[in-house]
Structures are given as structure tokens and as C-alpha cells.
Amino acid sequence: MKRNSKLSIALHVLGHMAVKPEEPFTSEQMAAFAATNPVVIRRTLGQLRGAGLVTSERGKLGGWKLSKAPxxxxxxxxYRALDERLYVGNKGGDENPPQCAIxxxxxxxxxxxxxxxxxxFQHSIESTTLEDLAAALRQ
Structure with missing residues (x-):
């Protein structure tokens, strides 16, 4: 999975959140987990909040929490909340290997x-020909 995609960042921090679902996490804490900027965390989790997957509270005891049980x-x-494609493999290569067990x-x-x-997918399209597509267009 591409390590700097919104999806990889979201899944990384949500994995940490799922370990301690009752504990609020600050953007700064999660940025450290994912080796990114807190602004990136807030933008990404903002999308998840819009989908009802996380909640946030301001203040000294505030932070981000899962809105449902893990x-x-x-x-x-x-994946649907972020509307982003997954990438197979570690696109970071040897210079950017995964570091966290989660x-x-x-x-x-x-x-x-x-x-x-x-x-x-490949199996399903092996039997589909250009003629099949043309026939569909004719209808």
C-alpha cells in the first residue's frame, strides 16, 4: 500500500485507535504514528468524521476517537469514505519500508x-471480447 496515501494514513492511525478505542488521540500523536504532519491527519480524519466513522472533541482532554466499536x-x-484507490505493495521501496506492526x-x-x-477481475474479462462490447453498444 502506498504509505503516503490518505487511505494508508487513515488505516494506520485507525489501527492504533482500535487498540485503545476509549482513548482520545490528538492529531499530533497520530501524526507521530504515521510519520506525517498533524494537518494531514486532521484533513484525513475530517473525511472519516463526515462519514460517521470517527468523532472529535476540542480542548485539553479532547482528541479523535472511533465513533463505533472497532x-x-x-x-x-x-475506503469508501476516502474515495481513494488502494495500491498493492510497498510503493516506498527499500527506502521507505513499513516500520509499525499495525x-x-x-x-x-x-x-x-x-x-x-x-x-x-482478470478472470472475468478474459472471456469478454471487443465483439461483446460492440454488441452491447448496438442494443
């Missing part, structure tokens, strides 16, 4: 699903 939020929910686990799980989806 088992009630799927990666697909996050990020490594997420990458493995997502890549397995993407490989199955890619295989199914």
Missing part, C-alpha cells in the same frame, strides 16, 4: 484481498 468499522467503510499487518491483509480481487 469490529463495526470495516476497511471497506474507510502497518505491516494491514498491508498484508489488504494485499491478500487485492490479489484475489485482481485475479477475479
Amino acid at each position: 469490529d463495526a468499522i470495516s476497511i471497506a467503510d474507510v 502497518e505491516i499487518g494491514l498491508a498484508g491483509a489488504i494485499n491478500q484481498g487485492l490479489e484475489r480481487a485482481e485475479n477475479a
Whole structure:
């Protein structure tokens, strides 16, 4: 998964949040988790808040929290909320390897699903020809 995409950042910080769902996390804390800027975290989580996946509270004891139990939020929910494509593999290469156990686990799980989806997609289009497309256009 591309490490600087909104989806990878969101899944990374949500993974940390899921470990301690009752604890509010500041943008600064999550930026440290994902090795990015707190503004990036706030923008990304703002989209997730709009989709009802996280909440935020201002103030000294405030921060970001999951709005539902971790088992009630799927990666697909996050994917749809961000409207961003997934990328297979570590696009950062050897210079930017995953460092966190949560990020490594997420990458493995997502890549397995993407490989199955890619295989199914390729299998489904193997039997579709240009004639099939032309016939559909004629109707």
C-alpha cells in the first residue's frame, strides 16, 4: 500500500485507535504514528468524521476517537469514505519500508484481498471480447 496515501494514513492511525478505542488521540500523536504532519491527519480524519466513522472533541482532554466499536468499522467503510484507490505493495521501496506492526499487518491483509480481487477481475474479462462490447453498444 502506498504509505503516503490518505487511505494508508487513515488505516494506520485507525489501527492504533482500535487498540485503545476509549482513548482520545490528538492529531499530533497520530501524526507521530504515521510519520506525517498533524494537518494531514486532521484533513484525513475530517473525511472519516463526515462519514460517521470517527468523532472529535476540542480542548485539553479532547482528541479523535472511533465513533463505533472497532469490529463495526470495516476497511471497506474507510475506503469508501476516502474515495481513494488502494495500491498493492510497498510503493516506498527499500527506502521507505513499513516500520509499525499495525502497518505491516494491514498491508498484508489488504494485499491478500487485492490479489484475489485482481485475479477475479482478470478472470472475468478474459472471456469478454471487443465483439461483446460492440454488441452491447448496438442494443
